[in-house]
Amino acid sequence: MGKIKQYEHLLPHRITKGVCMFTNQRLDAAFREAFPIIFDDTSKFVFFGDVHRGDDSLSDEFGRNRFIYDHALNYYYEGGCTYVEVGDGDELLEQPQFRHIYTAHQTTFELLKKFFKAKKMILLFGNHNLQIRDQRYLEKNYYTVHDEVSETDEDLFPGLVAHEALVLIHKDTEQEIFVVHGHQGDTLNDQFWFFSFFMIRYFWRFMHILGVKYAASPAKNKHRRHKVERSFNRWNAKHDIMMICGHTHRAKFAKYGEAAYFNTGCCIHPRGITCLELTYGDISLVSWRMHSRKDGTLYVKRTVLQGPDPIEIYHKPMTVEDNLIKEKQHKPKLKPKEDTTHDRS
Numbered sequence: 436m437g438k439i440k441q442y443e444h445l446l447p448h449r450i451t452k453g454v455c456m457f458t459n460q461r462l463d464a465a466f467r468e469a470f471p472i473i474f475d476d477t478s479k480f481v482f483f484g485d486v487h488r489g490d491d492s493l494s495d496e497f498g499r500n501r502f503i504y505d506h507a508l509n510y511y512y513e514g515g516c517t518y519v520e521v522g523d524g525d526e527l528l529e530q531p532q533f534r535h536i537y538t539a540h541q542t543t544f545e546l547l548k549k550f551f552k553a554k555k556m557i558l559l560f561g562n563h564n565l566q567i568r569d570q571r572y573l574e575k576n577y578y579t580v581h582d583e584v585s586e587t588d589e590d591l592f593p594g595l596v597a598h599e600a601l602v603l604i605h606k607d608t609e610q611e612i613f614v615v616h617g618h619q620g621d622t623l624n625d626q627f628w629f630f631s632f633f634m635i636r637y638f639w640r641f642m643h644i645l646g647v648k649y650a651a652s653p654a655k656n657k658h659r660r661h662k663v664e665r666s667f668n669r670w671n672a673k674h675d676i677m678m679i680c681g682h683t684h685r686a687k688f689a690k691y692g693e694a695a696y697f698n699t700g701c702c703i704h705p706r707g708i709t710c711l712e713l714t715y716g717d718i719s720l721v722s723w724r725m726h727s728r729k730d731g732t733l734y735v736k737r738t739v740l741q742g743p744d745p746i747e748i749y750h751k752p753m754t755v756e757d758n759l760i761k762e763k764q765h766k767p768k769l770k771p772k773e774d775t776t777h778d779r780s
Contacts, residue, residue: 458666459673461619466674469600469615472557475607476716481511482614483710484521484681484699487563490530491539496703497526501543504702506735507710507723508546516714518550519601521681521699522561522616533576537591538583544591551592558597561616561682567597603713610677610750612713617667617682617698668694677749679711688720688741695749709740717743 474480486504489495497504511518525536537544550556560568567573577595579588600615663683671678671694679697686700686709697718700709707724719742726736 458619459670462615462667462670465600465615465619466602466613469602469613470557470598471602471604473606474603474713475605478713479514479516479715480519480603480713481516481710482519482521482679482699482713483524483702483708484616485523485561485563485684485701485703486520487523487526487701487703488536488540488543489526490532490535494529495526495539497540499705500702500708501540503708503723503725503735505543505546507708507737508543508550510737512546512549512553515555516712517555517557518547519557519614520559521614521679522559522618523563523681524558524561525564525567527564527566528562534581537580544580548591551595556592557601558595559601559614559616560597560599562618568599570596573597605746608747608750610746612677612679612746613674614679617663617680664696664698668696671696675751677746686720686722686740688718689749691744691748712743713746714743716745716747718746719743 483504487495487497489497491498508518525533527533527536530536547556558567560566567577573592573595577591578593580591581587582589600613603612603614604610664685664687667678667680677689677695677697679699681699681701683698684701684703685698687696687698689695689697697711697720699711700720700722702708707722709720709722712719712721720740722738722740724736724738725733727733
């Protein structure tokens with residue numbers, strides 16, 4: 436029980452009181468509190484979700500794709516993109532010490548540090564790294580790291596703040612894009628997060644090394660994955676807003692005329708990684724994989740799987756009544772951050 440008390444403050448307030456929150460309620464709450472960012476048709480974003488950086492042990496599924504991921508990060512940094520991590524960036528359920536994750540993937544964090552220094556890195560928390568919603572945890576683990584070579588503490592992400600959700604607001608059209616991890620309302624990974632935490636940390640972590648997958652995860656369970664997606668589609672249809680999520684590990688690109696639900700996929704597929712690009716007003720689903728040339732040399736290839744489609748096709752013009760409702764229900768508490776990514780590469 437002492438361990439539960441240690442992490443109780445990370446759980447949604449209503450959950451700690453034993454009151455069940457359904458998907459609609461959780462998403463409504465996340466949307467109301469979402470961090471606002473202004474963008475326009477010159478802005479460039481890349482959305483990665485479910486990276487699951489681990490400790491480079493046998494259970495670290497990110498390890499096999501880290502060089503692909505690092506290559507993609509460098510591509511987007513050189514291209515002037517803002518990096519948005521849509522939850523579950525670090526595997527903090529299985530790995531209790533962030534410093535082990537940092538040591539295992541120091542090169543990757545040096546690349547992320549470039550985005551952070553350029554003020555082009557935004558982190559959301561998911562159910563596998565819920566700890567980072569606690570500013571004290573970030574200050575202790577992410578602000579500085581210990582360099583084992585120089586034996587000194589060095590800055591990593593000083594002042595970093597993690598959000599539950601973002602809402603991108605188009606400067607001219609006022610079109611909104613809601614970005615959230617997607618565990619909200621998924622009972623085992625939200626309301627009963629503490630149960631999943633202990634099951635994964637103290638049982639499934641070791642079973643994972645033997646190749647056994649965690650059955651409660653929507654990424655490993657087809658029925659649960661489709662159930663989560665249906666819930667999000669219903670919320671999306673009700674609010675008529677573009678959504679970018681992760682959590683299920685299944686990449687999704689909405690077609691014109693259907694619910695505008697997009698999913699980043701993940702970075703732990705056996706053969707590569709996927710992400711979403713939002714550049715110059717267009718959205719695309721992209722994969723990065725290893726390929727071979729005729730001479731046997733290997734290279735990393737970027738492939739556009741779907742799109743690019745203009746985001747305006749998913750935008751419903753707001754009526755006067757809609758605007759009045761919006762003013763009453765969605766008042767951002769924080770001043771919108773202006774995206775400064777304007778140069779074409």
